Amino acid sequence: MSSHNSKIIMFTGKGGVGKTTMSVATALHYAQTAKTLIVSTDPSGSLKEIFHTEVSREITPITPTLDVIELTRKVVLQLWRQKFADEIFTVLSSFLPVEKDIIDYIEGAPGIDEEFMLDYVLTLRNSGTYEMIIWDTAPTATTLNLLFVQRLFYTHLTQAQKLYLKLKGVFTQVNPLELIARWLRLTEEIIAMLKNDTSAWVVTNPERLPVEQALMIGSELREFGITLNGYILNKVLPPEVCRGSDFLEAKRDNQQRWQESLRERTAEPIQIIPELVGDLTARDKLQQLAAMLGY
Numbered sequence: 612m613s614s615h616n617s618k619i620i621m622f623t624g625k626g627g628v629g630k631t632t633m634s635v636a637t638a639l640h641y642a643q644t645a646k647t648l649i650v651s652t653d654p655s656g657s658l659k660e661i662f663h664t665e666v667s668r669e670i671t672p673i674t675p676t677l678d679v680i681e682l683t684r685k686v687v688l689q690l691w692r693q694k695f696a697d698e699i700f701t702v703l704s705s706f707l708p709v710e711k712d713i714i715d716y717i718e719g720a721p722g723i724d725e726e727f728m729l730d731y732v733l734t735l736r737n738s739g740t741y742e743m744i745i746w747d748t749a750p751t752a753t754t755l756n757l758l759f760v761q762r763l764f765y766t767h768l769t770q771a772q773k774l775y776l777k778l779k780g781v782f783t784q785v786n787p788l789e790l791i792a793r794w795l796r797l798t799e800e801i802i803a804m805l806k807n808d809t810s811a812w813v814v815t816n817p818e819r820l821p822v823e824q825a826l827m828i829g830s831e832l833r834e835f836g837i838t839l840n841g842y843i844l845n846k847v848l849p850p851e852v853c854r855g856s857d858f859l860e861a862k863r864d865n866q867q868r869w870q871e872s873l874r875e876r877t878a879e880p881i882q883i884i885p886e887l888v889g890d891l892t893a894r895d896k897l898q899q900l901a902a903m904l905g906y
């Protein structure tokens with residue numbers, strides 16, 4: 612099955628390190644030869660500026676081979692409701708005295724939007740429309756680990772439900788057991804997509820906090836089973852621009868220190884990207900960046 616599935620590349624890292632910029636440079640590169648989609652949950656909505664077009668919850672074509680979709684948390688939750696609210700109510704109300712507003716509580720639970728993004732990307736991947744899916748702002752380790760908890764939970768829920776329904780002798784219109792079994796398959800499919808078709812870049816800057824966080828994210832991704840492409844160390848000051856300025860020399864010394872720290876603490880490849888000047892949303896700059904990424 613996986614041979615004709617789309618390949619997914621995710622970009623993850625601390626806020627503001629350059630995930631969206633790297634995603635766009637990567638997508639422009641792949642779009643030269645493959646039908647490509649960028650899925651973004653960038654809260655600042657920068658794709659609109661980058662592509663000079665209104666980008667919304669609908670898939671928006673940029674070129675014949677490049678589409679983008681930018682989803683806000685609000686839109687993700689709307690889509691989640693449309694798809695799952697009835698099912699969740701059916702299952703819960705089959706063994707708990709709950710009202711419809713239970714869905715509001717679940718919607719407020721942390722991570723529901725991120726989790727639904729996994730399902731959303733799976734749907735996109737299964738549509739077979741795209742050869743490459745670039746995923747700007749990857750799910751956090753907490754969300755990924757939830758998948759394992761869910762798999763376990765649904766398995767137990769199915770067993771408990773079977774017993775309960777037997778005792779109660781109820782037959783509802785929609786069989787809750789079938790729904791739970793479907794959720795279980797969905798969770799397994801998402802885990803398989805992440806393990807088999809997805810690789811990740813961890814973007815970081817040469818400073819203490821982004822480096823520490825990147826290393827943590829990197830090891831969590833690996834633990835989960837996602838292939839790591841490596842780290843992108845972005846916004847490194849080139850030595851020649853620092854010469855003659857005490858301020859910049861000191862800044863560069865500090866950057867060097869964290870670059871070395873990253874190197875010592877991981878065996879993964881590290882792509883160094885310099886701090887660039889000028890408008891990074893311009894096409895030629897993004898192409899320059901793609902070349903620096905080694906494409």
Ligand SMILES: Nc1ncnc2c1ncn2[C@@H]1O[C@H](COP(=O)(O)OP(=O)(O)OP(=O)(O)O)[C@@H](O)[C@H]1O
Pocket residue numbers: 625626627628629630631632633653654655657845846847884885886887888891892
């Ligand atoms: N190599 C670079 N040189 C100079 N500026 C850069 C470089 N990479 C990114 N930037 C700039 O840094 C800012 C943040 O980049 P970007 O929006 O890609 O980060 P992000 O990780 O997606 O942020 P967020 O977490 O808010 O989504 C942008 O203004 C971008 O143009």
Ligand SMILES: [Mg+2]
Pocket residue numbers: 630631632653654747748
């Ligand atoms: Mg971003």
